[in-house]
Amino acid sequence: MNRGTGLPPLRVEQALRLLPDVDALGPLRAFLLSTSQGGEDVAPYRTVGKRYLQPTDLRALVPRATAQVGAHLTALYQAAVDALEAEQRDDPAGAVRALLTAGELEERVRRGTQARAWYDHALRIAEGLRDRRPEVTALRRLGHLEAGRDAVEAAARLYQRSLAVAEGEMDHEGAARACQGLGAVALAQGKWQGAESWFRRGLQSGAEDRVLIGRLHLGLGDAARGRGQLAAAADRLALARELFEESGHGTGIVHVLNVSAQLDVLRERRAEALATFREALARLQALGEEPRLELAIRLNICQLYFDWGRLPDAEDEIRAAEETAIVHGATRDLARLYMLMGKVRGRQRDDTGFVFFAMAVELCRGPEPAPRLEAEAYLEYGLFRKELNDPDEARAYMERAHEILDGAGNGPLLARIDAELAQLPGG
Amino acid sequence: MTAQQPLPTVAPDRTPTLRVLAVGDSSPLLRELARHTEAMGGVLEVAPDSAGALRVLARERWTLLLVLLEEDAEDRLGWWVEVLRRMSGRPRLAALVPTPSIGLSLRASQLGVMDVLAAPLDRERFTDLLRRVRAAERETTFPLPEVKPQPLGGGRIVAESPAMLPVFRAIAQVAPSPVSVLILGDSGTGKELVAQAIHRQGPRSTQPFVAVNCAAIPENLLESELFGHEKGSFTGAVARKIGRFERATRGTLFLDEIGDMSLALQGKILRAIQEREVERVGGSEPIPVDVRMIAATNRDLKRLIAEGRFREDLYYRLAVVTIALPRLADRGDDLMVLTAHFLQEFGKQYAKSFTGITDQALELLLRHDWVGNVRELRNVIERSVLVADGDALRAEYLPEEWRTGGDVAVEPEPRSLATLRDVEARHIARVLAHTQGQIGEAARILGVHRNTLARKVREYGL
Numbered sequence: 001m002n003r004g005t006g007l008p009p010l011r012v013e014q015a016l017r018l019l020p021d022v023d024a025l026g027p028l029r030a031f032l033l034s035t036s037q038g039g040e041d042v043a044p045y046r047t048v049g050k051r052y053l054q055p056t057d058l059r060a061l062v063p064r065a066t067a068q069v070g071a072h073l074t075a076l077y078q079a080a081v082d083a084l085e086a087e088q089r090d091d092p093a094g095a096v097r098a099l100l101t102a103g104e105l106e107e108r109v110r111r112g113t114q115a116r117a118w119y120d121h122a123l124r125i126a127e128g129l130r131d132r133r134p135e136v137t138a139l140r141r142l143g144h145l146e147a148g149r150d151a152v153e154a155a156a157r158l159y160q161r162s163l164a165v166a167e168g169e170m171d172h173e174g175a176a177r178a179c180q181g182l183g184a185v186a187l188a189q190g191k192w193q194g195a196e197s198w199f200r201r202g203l204q205s206g207a208e209d210r211v212l213i214g215r216l217h218l219g220l221g222d223a224a225r226g227r228g229q230l231a232a233a234a235d236r237l238a239l240a241r242e243l244f245e246e247s248g249h250g251t252g253i254v255h256v257l258n259v260s261a262q263l264d265v266l267r268e269r270r271a272e273a274l275a276t277f278r279e280a281l282a283r284l285q286a287l288g289e290e291p292r293l294e295l296a297i298r299l300n301i302c303q304l305y306f307d308w309g310r311l312p313d314a315e316d317e318i319r320a321a322e323e324t325a326i327v328h329g330a331t332r333d334l335a336r337l338y339m340l341m342g343k344v345r346g347r348q349r350d351d352t353g354f355v356f357f358a359m360a361v362e363l364c365r366g367p368e369p370a371p372r373l374e375a376e377a378y379l380e381y382g383l384f385r386k387e388l389n390d391p392d393e394a395r396a397y398m399e400r401a402h403e404i405l406d407g408a409g410n411g412p413l414l415a416r417i418d419a420e421l422a423q424l425p426g427g
Numbered sequence: 428m429t430a431q432q433p434l435p436t437v438a439p440d441r442t443p444t445l446r447v448l449a450v451g452d453s454s455p456l457l458r459e460l461a462r463h464t465e466a467m468g469g470v471l472e473v474a475p476d477s478a479g480a481l482r483v484l485a486r487e488r489w490t491l492l493l494v495l496l497e498e499d500a501e502d503r504l505g506w507w508v509e510v511l512r513r514m515s516g517r518p519r520l521a522a523l524v525p526t527p528s529i530g531l532s533l534r535a536s537q538l539g540v541m542d543v544l545a546a547p548l549d550r551e552r553f554t555d556l557l558r559r560v561r562a563a564e565r566e567t568t569f570p571l572p573e574v575k576p577q578p579l580g581g582g583r584i585v586a587e588s589p590a591m592l593p594v595f596r597a598i599a600q601v602a603p604s605p606v607s608v609l610i611l612g613d614s615g616t617g618k619e620l621v622a623q624a625i626h627r628q629g630p631r632s633t634q635p636f637v638a639v640n641c642a643a644i645p646e647n648l649l650e651s652e653l654f655g656h657e658k659g660s661f662t663g664a665v666a667r668k669i670g671r672f673e674r675a676t677r678g679t680l681f682l683d684e685i686g687d688m689s690l691a692l693q694g695k696i697l698r699a700i701q702e703r704e705v706e707r708v709g710g711s712e713p714i715p716v717d718v719r720m721i722a723a724t725n726r727d728l729k730r731l732i733a734e735g736r737f738r739e740d741l742y743y744r745l746a747v748v749t750i751a752l753p754r755l756a757d758r759g760d761d762l763m764v765l766t767a768h769f770l771q772e773f774g775k776q777y778a779k780s781f782t783g784i785t786d787q788a789l790e791l792l793l794r795h796d797w798v799g800n801v802r803e804l805r806n807v808i809e810r811s812v813l814v815a816d817g818d819a820l821r822a823e824y825l826p827e828e829w830r831t832g833g834d835v836a837v838e839p840e841p842r843s844l845a846t847l848r849d850v851e852a853r854h855i856a857r858v859l860a861h862t863q864g865q866i867g868e869a870a871r872i873l874g875v876h877r878n879t880l881a882r883k884v885r886e887y888g889l
Contacts, residue, residue: 013646035877037866042684043614043799045643275534282529309777312810323866327881352640358648361663378665396666 012036013049021367026111031065032058034327044345045352047338047359048326075105096126096134100141110329112149112368119145136166136174143181147188150332150370156185167205176207176216183219190412192226199223214243214252222259225266233263250287254280258297265300270308277301291328295321299333302340311344318344332370335363339380346384357381372413375404379417391425398424445469445561446488448518450480451495456523456546460493463550467557481510489518491541491560500524501531508538519560523548539816566785568819571767584620585768588758594621597750602628607700609685609745610723612752615802618723619683621750626679631719634678637671642684650692651708654699660709672705672716680718685745686726686737697741720745755800762792765801769808770820777812787822791829 015032019025035058036051079102086094103118119142126135139162147155159181166174179202186195199219207213221236237256244252257280264273280297284290298321305314318341325334338360345353357377364374382397398421405414447464449457452475464471469490474480484492492511496503504522511517519541524531527543535543542556577584577595584591601608602625610618619638626636644652651661655670671680688696699705700720704713722745731737755762763784770781797803811824822830866884870877 011646017646042640042642042687044802045640047645049645050643271538272534275530275536278533279530282533310813312806312813327866327877352638352643355643355645355648358645358663362645365662393666393668400665 009037009039009052009054011049012051012053015053015055016049026367027065027069028058028062030329031061034329035061036326044350045355047355048322048334048363049359051326072105072109076102079105092125092129093131093134096122096129096138099125100138103141103145107145107148110331110368112145115145116142132165132169133171133174136162136169136171136178139165140174140177140181143178143185147181147185149368150372152185152189152372156182159185172206173209173212175205176202176209176212178202179205180212180215180219183216183223187219187222187226190226192223195223195226196220210243210247211249211252214240214247214249215255217243218252218255218259221256225259225263228266230263230266233259237263250283251290251293254284254287254290254293254297257283258293258300261304262300265304265307270304273304274301277304291324291330292333295325295328295330295333298324299336299340302337306340306344306347311347314344315341331363331366331368332373335360335370335373335377338363339377342384343380346387349388351388353384354381357384371404375401375413375417377401378404379413379420383420386420386424395421395424395426445490445557445564446518447471447491447493447557448474448480448483448489449493449495450474450477451523452476453495456495456548459548460553463548463553464557467554467561469557469561484518490564491521491557492518493521493523495523495546497525500527501534504531504535504540504543505538508540519563521556562787563821563823566787566821568783568785569789570783571770571781572764574764574768574771576768584617584624585765586758586761587764588753588761590753590758591761594750594752597748598624598628601625601748601750603630605630605719606747607720607722607745608747609728609742609749610721610752611749612723612725613754613800614725615800616752616754617801618725618752619681621752622679622681622683622721622723625721626681626719629679629719631678635675636679636681637675638681638683639671640683642687646689649688650695653692653696654705654707655710655714656708657710660707664709668707670705670707672699672718673714675718676716678718680720682720682722682745684724684726685722686724686728686731690736690738693738693741697738697744700741700744722746755797755804762797762804763789765804766792766808766820769805770812773809773812779812779815781812781815781818781820783819785819785821788820788825791822791825795829 012033016029019029019032032053033048036048036053038046038051042050079098082098082101083095086092086098099118099122103115103122106112106115106118119138123135123138123142126132126138129135139158143155143158143162145155146152146158159178163175163178163182165171166178179198183195183198183202186192186198199216202216203213203220217236217240221233221240224230224233224236237260241253241256244250244256257276261273261276261280264270264276277297277300281294284294284297298317302314302317302321305311305317318337322334322337324330325337338356342353342356342360345356357380360377361374361381364370364377378397378401382394382401385391385394385397398417401417402414402421405417445464445467447460447469449460449471451457451473457471457473461471461473472483474483480492480494483489492507494504494507500522507520507522511520520539521542521544522535522540523544523546525546527535527545532543541559542552544552544556574585577586577591584595586595598621608622608625610621612618622638623636626632639652641649651664651668651670653670653672655668655673656664658664658667682696699716702713703717704715706713728737728742728746732739732742755765766784770784773779774781792804799806807826808820810826811820815821815824866877866881870880873880
């Protein structure tokens with residue numbers, strides 16, 4: 001109840017229903033979500049839509065929201081003016097750099113479509129230059145953006161173009177970075193061998209940046225983990241850690257700890273894995289805000305607890321991560337967390353757990369659609385229904401997952417869906 | 428929680444002797460440790476190496492094993508944990524390490540090691556460790572009461588408190604008849620269990636019992652959940668779905684948190700009850716349904732009616748008989764009985780066995796404000812079972828903030844004065860525990876902005 005108005009708070013789902021999906025309201029919608037609070041009434045089934053908000057509180061925050069929007073626009077305009085000035089100085093590479101900066105600013109506030117527009121524009125200008133290194137960078141930025149938006153095939157194509165141009169220009173750093181991007185895309189698809197090849201190629205490119213080399217070793221470690229080559233993975237991670245330590249690259253060390261803990265999980269050393277994840281989080285805390293990495297680690301902890309059968313701990317961890325995801329507007333991570341929460345409820349044979357899958361699917365269809373993740377959500381939804389002895393509904397959801405991936409790609413996930421479908425009665 | 432339960436009598440003087448076995452060969456440090464232990468009224472003996480320590484451990488009973496570790500601290504600590512795990516009457520374990528890393532401290536805490544101290548020794552930290560060991564040793568174990576589920580509650584409701592008698596009486600009265608029932612009670616008081624009991628003792632007991640939590644389901648999905656939908660009737664309708672009304676036909680439909688429903692949906696439910704038929708979303712054929720309705724809410728429906736947010740006609744359809752459930756705080760001895768019940772339930776689930784509860788654990792349970800009622804108790808006990816080691820529920824297995832946040836003084840010895848920062852961190856932890864980690868709600872209680880609180884949570888590592 002609001003002390004000032006005496007009116008009960010609104011649910012987020014009620015509030016969002018009232019706001020039209022127009023660009024100008026995007027920041028307000030984000031603010032609305034990040035300032036919402038979780039009530040106790042539906043605690044076991046609470047999703048973001050069931051959180052509460054007080055319009056009066058939101059009104060009080062409007063000046064802060066508009067100040068943030070203003071600051072963002074100012075930075076964008078400055079980048080645009082920087083580009084104009086560079087053009088005036090006959091420095092087209094500088095203009096491309098300024099346009100890329102604007103794209104990065106948009107990416108930072110999770111406006112992928114707008115970031116893409118800036119990068120595309122930068123790329124078009126870069127393609128006309130004699131020096132092709134700005135083109136290498138623009139293509140790489142686009143690849144990074146698309147990978148983050150779940151468009152792995154598009155990301156791979158952009159990184160490959162970046163690699164081809166970099167190699168043609170003898171740009172060793174650019175080539176290594178493109179290989180790193182290609183490896184990361186392969187990792188995201190579970191294509192371990194492919195990932196390994198790209199990271200190796202990156203190492204052979206002749207790049208000298210120690211942090212970059214560390215990242216390539218880290219990628220090789222992760223790929224070896226995926227292939228179950230635990231000793232090789234540990235060796236690569238040790239190398240990566242050494243390089244990050246000598247360069248004072250704290251985030252790199254956190255990444256190493258995150259993968260090392262996953263190695264411990266594979267060795268069934270769960271207590272050790274948990275401690276390593278916690279150490280990673282503690283180090284991250286000291287480094288300042290890195291919400292994406294924090295959420296990646298927290299998701300791993302949630303999964304560990306879930307696989308361990310420690311469901312109350314998994315639930316606590318999911319709720320803690322949910323708060324981080326909501327505050328930072330990390331919609332995809334939120335969808336992943338809800339998928340995991342749904343799995344927890346499935347394990348508890350709690351039918352109402354379906355609400356988490358429904359919400360995950362809805363989140364994947366937002367203004368920045370994530371078809372691969374949506375397919376994963378449908379697959380997990382199907383498995384949930386299967387666990388609750390509802391094979392017909394299970395099949396329907398898995399078939400939907402198949403249908404989505406037919407258009408979006410991802411062989412390993414598609415193969416998994418087909419295998420699950422084949423296991424259903426009548427499959 | 429009102430302290431209605433008689434607390435177990437505690438012997439007036441049973442301060443245990445603090446017996447510390449230190450393993451290591453650093454003489455000056457060991458002399459210092461022995462001096463501090465004696466100052467606390469305990470004794471410290473030294474075993475120069477692991478083999479010697481194992482012999483002494485097998486021969487005598489010790490309260491604390493303090494191992495001095497230099498190289499391979501992590502592996503050796505793990506080895507000691509394993510060794511002690513197989514030992515009866517085992518002591519608690521702590522370690523003294525020249526420079527403990529964050530990783531080692533975290534691993535130690537995961538392994539159940541009481542503390543990892545840094546050398547050179549911080550006397551205050553060491554005596555604090557001894558105090559904690561002594562407080563844990565001082566706990567007295569009492570046997571758990573026998574748990575007998577009430578036959579009146581359908582064999583699944585655990586209660587012995589007189590406060591539950593009217594509930595059982597009402598269940599017995601309404602179960603055989605087809606009347607609609609409205610169950611009132613706070614969150615976590617067991618409304619669904621009562622609805623199940625009514626169903627199981629009624630003439631429809633062999634037919635389905637279908638429960639829907641109306642508040643949990645996203646508003647845009649609730650209608651299709653209740654009435655079903657045809658394939659393709661909206662985005663996400665990937666297959667034809669049979670609604671809960673249909674699934675409950677000839678059985679009982681339990682609508683939990685009915686007060687959270689939109690007026691439009693309330694109208695559709697009223698129509699379904701009156702006309703005994705439903706129509707799937709995207710469908711055109713009416714489908715006959717025959718269900719017994721039981722509804723529940725934690726909200727004041729009469730007030731919602733006065734505010735125009737709940738239909739009066741639906742209320743009278745649902746509330747032919749109302750049953751009000753007491754809060755856990757008003758159920759007296761049921762706290763202890765339910766604790767024993769959940770210890771058994773989760774003990775079975777996690778392959779552990781519990782026969783007792785310590786006086787200090789019981790006191791913590793009694794002093795806690797059970798806002799979340801039985802559901803909260805169930806969650807607390809499940810978490811305790813996960814971390815418990817042994818056959819008794821001890822204070823140390825209960826939420827840490829209960830022990831440090833001032834709910835109960837488990838440790839009576841005067842502590843050194845805390846810094847403002849410590850006090851702030853503890854208070855934030857306590858409020859967060861109360862709000863179950865909800866930053867926004869905690870920020871509201873603390874009267875600070877959520878971003879300020881989020882920053883402090885990160886700063887204090889909460």
